[in-house]
Amino acid sequence: MDGATAGAGRHDGFTADCRARIAFEVLANRWDSVVVFTLGESGPLRPRDLAARIGGISRKVLTEALRRLEYNGLVERTAYRQAPPRVEYGLTAPGRGLLGPMREMGAWAVAYGDDVVAAQERFAPRGRGPGE
Numbered sequence: 001m002d003g004a005t006a007g008a009g010r011h012d013g014f015t016a017d018c019r020a021r022i023a024f025e026v027l028a029n030r031w032d033s034v035v036v037f038t039l040g041e042s043g044p045l046r047p048r049d050l051a052a053r054i055g056g057i058s059r060k061v062l063t064e065a066l067r068r069l070e071y072n073g074l075v076e077r078t079a080y081r082q083a084p085p086r087v088e089y090g091l092t093a094p095g096r097g098l099l100g101p102m103r104e105m106g107a108w109a110v111a112y113g114d115d116v117v118a119a120q121e122r123f124a125p126r127g128r129g130p131g132e
Helices: 018-024 031-042 045-055 059-071 093-097 098-126
Strands: 075-080 086-091
Touching: 018 093, 031 045, 031 059, 031 075, 031 086, 031 093, 031 098, 045 059, 045 086, 059 075, 093 098
Parallel strands: none
Antiparallel strands: 075 086
């Protein structure tokens, strides 16, 4: 949408009721994107193996992330009937569809991360942070 039509009463990609915001809202939790990316790189994994690949994530936080991602349709849980019970999590088609944009965001972070950190550091001497 160009600037001429942006203010003409039409909804652009980031208005409150637009589906384009879903991706940002779904991955707002930092661990959710890490779980999606790890499953995208590794394929379906048991929770214990997923936690080991991620590193630094507690069992509780991983369980919460997997539940959110399953609720949002990005991962699916597969339970195997065996003793002991085995469960794996893998990406759904929408979850796999996020991998490309996530890689692009990673490339953006590599290209502009130093600029963002420098901007944050300019605020540090003033004792200000976001929203202050």
